[in-house]
Amino acid sequence: MLVLHDDVELPFGEVRLKEGQGLGGHNGLRSLEQSLRSRELLAVRVGVGRPGDEGQPSSTTSCLSRAA
Helix, strand or coil, X not given: CEEEEEECCCCCCCEEEEECCCCCCCHHHHXXXXXXXXXXXXXXXXXXXXXXXXXXXXXXXXXXCCCC
């Protein structure tokens, strides 16, 4: 299954492919794993930057607004 998900560990706009690795603490991936009963996921990680870092909006602002 191909999954696209946000990743605060990547700079905004950076994209990486991940296959068969851990969940990295991502609750959405954890939920998928539990529902599918499998970790066989091909994940496309889309960087959203860490909220609060220099040049990054707060998590509330970034979650409730459109990406530029």
